[in-house]
Amino acid sequence: MSKRPELPPAEILTAYALTTAELSAIDVGNINRTFKVTHDGQQFILQWLNPIFGPEVHLDIEAVTAHLAAKGLPTPRLVRNQTGALWSTTGSGEVWRLLTFIDGDILSAGANAHQCQAGGELLGRFHRALCDLQHTFANVRPGVHDTARHLRHLANVLKTHTEHRAFGDVQPMAQAILASAALLPPLGDLPARVVHGDPKLNNIVFTARGTAHCFIDLDTLSVMTIPVELGDAFRSWCNPTGEDQVAAHFELELFAAAINGYAEATRDFVTAAEITQIPTGVETIALELAARFCADALTESYFGWNRQAFGSASAHNLHRARCQYNLSQSIRAQRAALRNCVERAFHT
Numbered sequence: 132m133s134k135r136p137e138l139p140p141a142e143i144l145t146a147y148a149l150t151t152a153e154l155s156a157i158d159v160g161n162i163n164r165t166f167k168v169t170h171d172g173q174q175f176i177l178q179w180l181n182p183i184f185g186p187e188v189h190l191d192i193e194a195v196t197a198h199l200a201a202k203g204l205p206t207p208r209l210v211r212n213q214t215g216a217l218w219s220t221t222g223s224g225e226v227w228r229l230l231t232f233i234d235g236d237i238l239s240a241g242a243n244a245h246q247c248q249a250g251g252e253l254l255g256r257f258h259r260a261l262c263d264l265q266h267t268f269a270n271v272r273p274g275v276h277d278t279a280r281h282l283r284h285l286a287n288v289l290k291t292h293t294e295h296r297a298f299g300d301v302q303p304m305a306q307a308i309l310a311s312a313a314l315l316p317p318l319g320d321l322p323a324r325v326v327h328g329d330p331k332l333n334n335i336v337f338t339a340r341g342t343a344h345c346f347i348d349l350d351t352l353s354v355m356t357i358p359v360e361l362g363d364a365f366r367s368w369c370n371p372t373g374e375d376q377v378a379a380h381f382e383l384e385l386f387a388a389a390i391n392g393y394a395e396a397t398r399d400f401v402t403a404a405e406i407t408q409i410p411t412g413v414e415t416i417a418l419e420l421a422a423r424f425c426a427d428a429l430t431e432s433y434f435g436w437n438r439q440a441f442g443s444a445s446a447h448n449l450h451r452a453r454c455q456y457n458l459s460q461s462i463r464a465q466r467a468a469l470r471n472c473v474e475r476a477f478h479t
């Protein structure tokens with residue numbers, strides 16, 4: 132885990148002519164560090180970029196958001212610094228960027244069926260709008276949803292971190308995840324599409340009326356398959372308790388709403404092979420995230436964590452692993468029902 136800065140340094144505020152701005156920290160997101168900035172009656176988002184992303188990610192964000200905006204989709208846009216650059220680097224190498232602020236509600240959990248349907252439509256419109264984008268991504272994170280790679284990593288840290296103080300607690304969880312993952316059906320070869328890459332619930336801005344307005348948190352924009360992208364969305368939106376409750380379960384009614392919304396916007400371009408694999412995508416990504424959290428319970432090197440609620444990064448990540456694992460088991464128990472929802476939504 133790179134040290135997440137407490138405050139933006141003075142040189143960053145100078146770079147954006149924000150030295151007299153009002154700042155408040157926004158405690159959402161496990162990776163970057165986010166501030167709301169108010170200056171001359173205007174609001175912005177100022178963010179420290181976690182070094183897991185190269186600064187060239189801003190070239191991707193600029194290309195994708197320009198394309199979305201040209202098609203009339205609302206989206207945050209990068210605000211250039213005083214020298215006209217898309218991002219700013221401090222003397223010590225920290226990367227920061229400024230974005231336009233999108234007003235609305237961010238939900239951490241508990242989306243209702245209406246919001247899930249609206250989220251599905253938004254994700255569908257987002258994918259549709261990017262179908263014709265011609266862009267070579269500058270920031271590539273190979274294997275980011277290579278589930279087999281995440282599982283190998285977990286198996287590996289179980290061997291290398293036997294001395295970790297929490298090893299005795301983490302090992303049984305890891306073994307349950309690995310055993311369950313061995314029963315995952317393969318996703319097969321599917322078309323690569325331009326996607327958001329992290330469409331979890333708190334990366335959507337909703338309006339007061341429950342309309343899904345736009346996606347935020349665009350560092351993960353990339354080329355991926357639809358079932359992986361939807362798996363990441365639905366494992367989040369359809370778990371009413373959120374990522375920090377062991378009572379995690381997958382709510383079919385929310386899934387039906389979300390997939391109906393998605394189908395509405397995409398029925399004419401997603402292929403039968405992609406549609407068929409959506410339920411497996413959901414189960415796979417829930418279990419993959421369980422594996423990622425579980426490995427981090429031993430390496431304590433990646434996810435930010437809640438210092439108020441937990442004594443260590445290890446404790447929080449073990450807890451998160453258990454929650455996602457429980458969610459994955461709930462998805463598995465409802466495989467056939469998920470398939471029915473998908474078939475009904477796409478009229479297959």
Ligand code: GN1
Nearest residue numbers: 160161162163329334348351374420
């Ligand atoms: C991270 O940054 P944030 O909180 O939106 C993570 C996602 C996980 C998610 C789990 C780049 O997303 O992959 O699904 O936490 N982002 C990255 O909450 O690893």
Ligand code: MG
Nearest residue numbers: 160333334348
């Ligand atoms: Mg986020």
